[in-house]
Amino acid sequence: MAMLSVEILQNILIRAFSENLVYGKPAELYDPIRYTMELGGKRMRPLLVLLGCDMFGGDVNLAIDSAIGIELFHNFTLLHDDIMDRAPLRRGKETVYKRWNANRAILSGDTMFAMANRYLLRTPPECRAEVLDIFNLTAIEVCEGQQMDMNFETMETVSLSEYLEMIRLKTAVLMAASLRIGAIIGGASEDAAQRLYEAGISLGIAFQLTDDLLDAYGDEAAFGKITGGDIVTNKKTYLYLMALERSDGMNRSALLNLFSSTTGNPEAKIHAVKRIFDSLGVPELTHEAIRSHYEKAMILLNGTGIADGKTKLLRDYAASLMQRQV
């Protein structure tokens, strides 16, 4: 077999998505699913499934159905999250709930979750039950994380450790489960698959903290979205919570005041908040936290006992996720 690369795996996925997904009737139910799945995105999670499988010398073709299932699930969560967050745009296009309505987004999402389970059912029989159990347990945890995120909206203060637990559930467990499911299909021992899962958790947390940082400090052209959105919407990100934790007196009152309304000039608000972040060293501290979680992931990856040559694709891909433009 030819040497695999991330690009080859991504091409395998692009072909798999266009060839495998079939949409039924009525059109009102399946049009939003097709629309969502054809919007693209990074296909990060299905790629992690394939990388997890390849790392243990497995045949990635056996992991493609599971990879599709994971991506369907992830997109289902986006459909429902966008209703809950009233998000008008996703990947630069109207969200399903905006383009159609909330009912369509609810029901098409539900259908995608059932479709996801059916794709995961095509896992080779010897590991099917284990994969499905991890998948549905992860699905529950993702819901728990989303509920915590919503709870945070109305809480005055959230500790950094509460925030890290929320992003572990909302974001990291699905990335970790993707790697683990791939590893299991690839023939990993239970112990190695568990260690890879733990590495995936740390990687997922580093990934989300990078997202938080990019939202405030990213290069708009390279990041692909307008920066400062989290600040404008008073989102309690790692940066904001770190700033609150490290500030007192004037800065703290100013921050709380700035985050108490969504009216006013957004540019001025972003500017004022970032000045406070800067004065408290928040971007550097966030960088440091990202580096620390990322390094932990690499140490855990080493702990799986897999030769460096075999983990190179994942390490390179993980590095690329961290080195998005800041």
Place this chain on the structure above:
Amino acid sequence: MAMLSVEILQNILIRAFSENLVYGKPAELYDPIRYTMELGGKRMRPLLVLLGCDMFGGDVNLAIDSAIGIELFHNFTLLHDDIMDRAPLRRGKETVYKRWNANRAILSGDTMFAMANRYLLRTPPECRAEVLDIFNLTAIEVCEGQQMDMNFETMETVSLSEYLEMIRLKTAVLMAASLRIGAIIGGASEDAAQRLYEAGISLGIAFQLTDDLLDAYGDEAAFGKITGGDIVTNKKTYLYLMALERSDGMNRSALLNLFSSTTGNPEAKIHAVKRIFDSLGVPELTHEAIRSHYEKAMILLNGTGIADGKTKLLRDYAASLMQRQV
């Protein structure tokens, strides 16, 4: 083993629901799930799982987890349907979306669907994949049925065959799948399980038509809800579509006119609509359709080749579903 009865099976289920279901954190996610599962209801679908299993001489204890999974799934669909239908009440209590809000109902529902899959994963290994495949395919069909139902709201006319296809998907496939899953766990041959499924489809259609009839003509005290609700909300039930199909001129205009608004005196509207239904013989025709689908179910049940003694519990229970107060 002592002779089973429907009452014994129902008691097994009541105990299983209170002993097996565990609720995690955060409370905001799980409180609506607990609330819903503790509201009760007929537990018709899990009972059908146990009846399907017992019929083939299987150990019903092996089917309890699947029965719980099916009930969790059914209740998940209610949470989401109630948002879509803006239904304020369910089983005489506030719906989740009314008591909390739509976001809570969306996310708690999603969690229940994942929980349902985890319960179904506890099916004995030799039939686990088959059961999960039927379950998730059925879940997709239920979504298709719900979408058709929503489509009907804005369509001027719907044919009786379109209506029957909608209730097949929205209601009957889950009842049929419940029986089939129980049968598979009970050791049925593929052919016998398929025949039982077909019987379940006919029974499910008869069940829904009975519901339609009871909504307009039921004894309020015995039926447990106020009659005429479908008429007041302009719901395109079997009765209404049958009336439209059989009427012309005055009656047809009057019906279309009565079903064009939700304002006005509800009592007067119910009275006027039922007068038209009566004049067209709609209740008798609906009775006749119920009888016909029910008889078909019994013929298909005979076709499974199971001795009458073994199907008695299901036949008695099916008869009780048809003989709710009209």
